[in-house]
Amino acid sequence: MKLSAIFSFAVVILAALNLSVEGFTSFNPIEYLLGKGSFLTNAFYVVSGVCANFLVAFATIFRPFKRLK
Numbered sequence: 001m002k003l004s005a006i007f008s009f010a011v012v013i014l015a016a017l018n019l020s021v022e023g024f025t026s027f028n029p030i031e032y033l034l035g036k037g038s039f040l041t042n043a044f045y046v047v048s049g050v051c052a053n054f055l056v057a058f059a060t061i062f063r064p065f066k067r068l069k
Contacts, residue, residue, distance in 0.1 A: 005058055008051035015048035 022028045034040040059065070 001058075001062075004054070008054045008058070011048050011051040012055060015045075015052070 018028065018030050028036075030044055031037075031041055034044065
């Protein structure tokens, strides 16, 4: 479970960086690297969405930040 949470966190960070670069510069690095509208680009967006939902469920079920209080 820990490995999947780390992987999901890394993918979500990459997606957030991609969105911030696109928002500031109107340049999409993922589309540049993987091709605009390609299967790999769409797969990255789907995987990043699944990872984000997994992190929300992980934080809701296991409450990893409970010890920070």
